[in-house]
Amino acid sequence: MKKSYKSDILEYIHLLKRGVDFEFAVPVPSISRLFNRLKEAGFIDEGTTEGCFKVIFGIPINRKKEDFEKVVWKRDLQLLRYFLFRIIKLESWKINSIAFDVFRSKSNTLVHLPKSDKKRLENASGIDLLKDIIDEYLGENEGKTLNGGNF
Structure with missing residues (x-):
């Protein structure tokens, strides 16, 4: 049976979460600063580890050091949607898959990203701070693309 592209992406996300037995990538200071x-700023929970966070950039967890735990997003899910679309720049279904598999909400529920709502985003508490954080990260990485732009 031929596998679909979508199942390949989901399989890749699960591989990243299962991890490897070594440090897969050299430290990326800009990802550490973003994290x-x-x-x-209170966007992600204090208990979240950098290793778990780096999964969204295609860097697998080092399972000798830690087990994967979902990243807890503490703010409005519209802000998470904005963050992922600005940082990762993939098709909507891929970003939704990443959000579902890698994040959980502050109420410990699975994440289903809301449809884009410009008004809700503009009124969300913390949007200006999040924009500044993202702009700083993107400015540091201008001209560079992690994973060749692919997840």
Whole structure:
């Protein structure tokens, strides 16, 4: 039976979450800064590890150091949608798959990203801070693309 492209992406996400027995990538300072800024600003939970966060960039967990735990997004899901679409730049279904498999909400529920709602986004608490954090990250990585732009 021929596998679909969608099943390949889902399989890849699960591979990243299962992890490998070694450090897969050299440290990426801009991802570390992004991670720390999001934690400090209260977008992601204090208990989230950088290893789990890096999965969204296609970097597998080092299973000798930790098990994968979903990243807890503490703010409005419209902000998570905005964050993922700005940072990863993939088709909607891929981003929805990443959100579902890698994140959970502050109420410990599965994440289903809402449809884009510009008004809700503009009124969301923290949107200006999130834009600044993302712009800083993207500015540091201008001209560079992690994973060749693919997840």
